[in-house]
């Protein structure tokens with residue numbers, strides 16, 4: 001065992017068939033956006049995710065969120081409710097369409113959007129702005145399904161469409177249904193570090209063939225049906241290339257294996273670290289939740305453990321092991337400083353507030369602020385050996 005080998009947080013893992021699909025694209029000269037691999041990949045995705053959805057392969061998950069917001073009619077002056085605890089790609093497209101994000105805190109079980117705070121936020125935004133938020137973006141972070149029944153019930157009761165961010169949750173299930181099949185739209189991502197990759201890419205899950213058609217139209221520069229180049233809409237260059245889709249088709253053949261491998265790694269970590277005081281895991285709250293365990297996430301309670309998350313991260317770094325703090329919440333990001341945030345002030349009380357309110361509590365004293373403070377992602381990719389895992393756990397055992 002060499003302590004000098006770098007252990008990475010998350011690595012792409014090829015199944016072997018990817019090259020064959022790429023070769024077929026070269027052989028048939030389909031080295032373009034669109035083509036048989038794109039069609040085949042979309043079909044594979046639709047079969048995998050189920051729920052009678054229509055899927056359009058795009059250049060990224062971010063592009064998918066952008067095209068969904070456009071189709072939901074989100075415009076300048078509108079507000080969109082978004083989970084605060086996420087990667088910035090969930091929220092940036094709200095700005096692309098000129099709208100404003102409103103961030104909502106997490107609940108402690110799934111670490112995702114708190115349905116109770118969602119309802120408080122909707123009510124308060126209606127009171128303050130006189131109109132409903134235009135869309136709701138819950139995120140299945142780290143592969144853990146959000147509480148979709150509660151979220152959909154609230155969204156439906158106000159008639160607000162839901163755009164699920166399932167970028168990290170390919171293959172995760174909530175009550176037997178795949179993440180990405182609950183909302184009117186959902187985004188998937190095939191970026192390099194996700195559970196499957198196309199080197200870079202994403203997809204929009206649509207609820208109708210019409211919406212999938214509009215998505216394809218917008219993603220290919222919005223060309224009207226004419227022999228010349230005619231445009232009556234602003235278009236985008238967001239389609240996935242036939243080469244990248246070839247990688248995707250190969251990855252679909254090993255997706256189930258990847259998910260089992262990540263779940264197994266998570267179980268091994270739990271066994272190896274169980275009983276260690278002050279360390280807890282993000283786990284499925286009940287058998288209704290089946291996370292793909294994209295990344296194994298732990299919380300370090302410094303009062304009990306005797307060391308902080310940052311102590312642990314630095315010790316890992318010194319041992320040539322890459323770990324990463326949990327996502328820094330969007331309401332704590334300088335770029336979204338102005339955005340309203342609805343969060344827990346302490347675990348029992350709900351507070352709604354905005355920039356002008358003089359009762360604004362400490363933004364870090366929210367559930368997701370605490371998760372950021374205490375949380376760490378451990379190396380979690382299918383290429384990790386048992387020796388690698390023992391090396392990671394060994395570092396934890398050297399502290400405090």
Ligand SMILES: *Cc1c(COP(=O)(O)O)cnc(C)c1O
Pocket residue numbers: 059060061062063086087089090139141165167168188189190191201202
């Ligand atoms: C990766 C990711 C995205 C964006 O996907 P890209 O394909 O990288 O644009 C969106 N949301 C979350 C939560 C992600 O992790």
